[in-house]
Amino acid sequence: MEIDSTGRKAVVTGSTAGIGRAIAEGLARAGASVVINGRREDRVAATLRELHALFPKGEFVGVVADLATPEGAAELFARVPDADILVNNVGTGRPKPFFDIADKEWIDLFELNVMSGVRASRHYASGMAKRGWGRVVFISSESALAIPKDMIDYAMTKTAQLAIARGLAEEVGGTGVTVNSVLPGPTNSEIMSGWMKAAAEAQGITQEEAKQQFLKTLRPTTLLNRFTTTEEVANLVVYVCSEQASGTTGTSLRVDGGVVRTIA
Incomplete structure (x- = not known):
């Protein structure tokens, strides 16, 4: 199977490092033009230089914006009004006992891990549906299913992503737009x-x-x-964003190394 995403524009949030960076590279390798996003100008610039070196004929745009805020989301949308592929990757987490997590920490994590994807999907998926083709992917986690007691707040945001992705898939059903979640394990x-x-x-x-x-x-x-490696996660995401994955929507796909012990 040869994946060719030439002519598609992909927005990958939080794509200056880690899984997001690997996804950006994978989509570029498949021929897509890629929008790189991060909160720091130096890291966005460095990622653009690296990608231009790898793909001299590739098309890349860098957007410095904090997508945990409505203002940051508005900056992204102003610079990149539409997209064919959206990968909601930006997010973070850290181990911390439940009884030590303050209200503001819950809210801040929800804004970054969940609301960033809500805002981006609301903006881009409507245009995809009107054009009759699109791919939306939420990078969730195996922690959405197997809740770790030392990262309950993180797990909550990852479970929320599954609900949003499924609901949005229902909303855009029949339009040519697919919406899925990818669940990495320890990476x-x-x-x-x-x-x-x-x-x-x-x-x-x-x-x-x-x-x-x-x-x-x-x-x-x-x-x-x-x-797992970031490339192993990216490989699944690149497939889900492809034309070949047109029959896959409204589902959660695991690349967790078998951590979650369920068959569904």
């Missing part, structure tokens, strides 16, 4: 690598040992027995 992303580095330094072990310890204690059901 060698920038955020996770930072956590593993800190854990390794605190315990005087290697990062690989820290990863194995994480898997054994917190994700013992893994079937891969390793973290």
Whole structure:
């Protein structure tokens, strides 16, 4: 199967590092023009330079905007009024005991992880439906299904994404627009690598040992027995954004290394 997204414009939020960066590269490799987004101008500029070096004939636009705010979303929409593909990737999380999470932390995380995707989908998916083709993907997490007790706030936002994606798929059903969620498991992303580095330094072990310890204690059901790569996650996303995935909508697709022990 050869995926060709030539002529499609893709917006990938939070795409200067980690899974978002890998998705941007994967879509560019498939021929799409890609909009890079991040909160820091230096990181957006660096990502654009890297992608231009990899794909000299590629088309890229960089938008510096904080999508956790309505103002940031408005900046993105002003710079990029329409798109054929939207990947709602921007988000974050951190381990913290439930009883220590303040109200503002819940709200701030919801604004970034959930409302960014709500605003972007509301803006771009309506245009996709009018044109008769489009792809919307929410980057959720296996934590949406297997709630980790040390990241309940994060899991809540990821479960919310599943509900939004399914509901939006119902809304645009029959228009040629598909809406899906992709659920990564433990991945060698920038955020996770930072956590593993800190854990390794605190315990005087290697990062690989820290990863194995994480898997054994917190994700013992893994079937891969390793973290997935950002490219492995991106591969599934690039497919879901393709013409070949026209029959897949309203569903959640896992690339979690088998962590979630369900068959549905």
